[in-house]
Amino acid sequence: MRAVRLSVVTATATVAALAAVTGCTEKGSSGGSDGVINVTATDTKCDVSKKEFPAGHVELAIENKGSKVTEVYILFPDDRVVTERENIGPGTKQRVTAEVKAGDYTIACKPGMKGDGIRQAVKATGGSTAKRDPRLDKAVAAYRTYVQAQADETLPLAETFAKAVKDGDIEAAKKAYAPSRIGWERTEPVAESFGDIDPKVDVREDGLEDGQDPATDWTGWHRLEKSLWKDKKLTARDSELADQLITDLKDWQNRVGKAEITPTSMANGAKELLDEVATGKVTGEEERYSHTDLVDFKANVEGAEKSYELLKAVAKENDPALVTELDKQFAALNTLLDKYRTDDSKQAQYDFTSYDKVGDADRKELSDAVNALAEPLSKLAAAVVVK
Numbered sequence: 001m002r003a004v005r006l007s008v009v010t011a012t013a014t015v016a017a018l019a020a021v022t023g024c025t026e027k028g029s030s031g032g033s034d035g036v037i038n039v040t041a042t043d044t045k046c047d048v049s050k051k052e053f054p055a056g057h058v059e060l061a062i063e064n065k066g067s068k069v070t071e072v073y074i075l076f077p078d079d080r081v082v083t084e085r086e087n088i089g090p091g092t093k094q095r096v097t098a099e100v101k102a103g104d105y106t107i108a109c110k111p112g113m114k115g116d117g118i119r120q121a122v123k124a125t126g127g128s129t130a131k132r133d134p135r136l137d138k139a140v141a142a143y144r145t146y147v148q149a150q151a152d153e154t155l156p157l158a159e160t161f162a163k164a165v166k167d168g169d170i171e172a173a174k175k176a177y178a179p180s181r182i183g184w185e186r187t188e189p190v191a192e193s194f195g196d197i198d199p200k201v202d203v204r205e206d207g208l209e210d211g212q213d214p215a216t217d218w219t220g221w222h223r224l225e226k227s228l229w230k231d232k233k234l235t236a237r238d239s240e241l242a243d244q245l246i247t248d249l250k251d252w253q254n255r256v257g258k259a260e261i262t263p264t265s266m267a268n269g270a271k272e273l274l275d276e277v278a279t280g281k282v283t284g285e286e287e288r289y290s291h292t293d294l295v296d297f298k299a300n301v302e303g304a305e306k307s308y309e310l311l312k313a314v315a316k317e318n319d320p321a322l323v324t325e326l327d328k329q330f331a332a333l334n335t336l337l338d339k340y341r342t343d344d345s346k347q348a349q350y351d352f353t354s355y356d357k358v359g360d361a362d363r364k365e366l367s368d369a370v371n372a373l374a375e376p377l378s379k380l381a382a383a384v385v386v387k
Helices: 011-017 134-167 170-177 179-186 188-192 221-231 236-258 263-281 293-318 320-338 360-377
Strands: 036-041 046-048 052-054 056-064 070-075 081-088 093-100 103-111 118-125
Touching (some): 036 070, 056 081, 081 093, 081 188, 134 170, 170 179, 170 221, 179 188, 263 360
Parallel strands (some): 036 056
Antiparallel strands (some): 036 046
């Protein structure tokens, strides 16, 4: 779901809560200890304190001094994502921990969250890899199984949705729409790590790149959402889009098992899922036509909680106070979400209140609960690093 997101009820809180990750032109040799890269982002450049750094756990100390919301990536040479942060608000700071193997990388900064960004080659040096608690290898393996299962379970649900679209059955397509998105929303950071899949299946119209034509270049769930709820009609183009959605989701299903997953990427991905909630679901921007935002909201929280639960044992030893706080805030947010159920089902595909029926005061309450969880969750990656 890539777009520049403007919060309605949470603009100030969201900007303060959201994070950043790295930067672009070299600033010199100053700036922190061996494991820390200082990054200063503006609207026209990104300054990094180091173009070479030791492989292993790298701590990124970021400050956005520009006037635009930005996002920053560390990319493999083939543009797969090592780590990223979207929605880095002006004037905000955050420290992010990532696990980086020896090799060549690209740092890309995207003021305005558009285009390929300002790019620069960097290098992680040395043959060593990050030290890791053996329990974390099991956590990574379990999470890899989880994300594959989510992709596998998504396909039949998406095929049901696509068939309804192709049959011209608007009501059946509406009913199938939200359930078809749950597995994707639970594991979106992994899907986004490939770079090319997310823009095909989950982009909103305002997330299209400059020069792209919505009539020909906009594909995926949200384009079909618009046809179903706003246009209230299905055309031959929608049938083509339904087929394309399945093709792209099968690509995701086939590639997700090859994703680069580390304990820190799991932790950072959990934080990204909360950022997705804060900037798209709470504001009502994600599902602006269907108003099924709370289904996505719940799926994002479930995905974040899955990563946390797998990392929890190690995090508890390193930072017991953090785990206590995360347990508390996850429970509080889940309890709050339960208020908006419209049935008693314990399954993921339950119905929620249509988000256009949720007033500003309730949205503010949801926003506060998300921010209360996002802040400690941003510290989870550091809590699983072997000191």
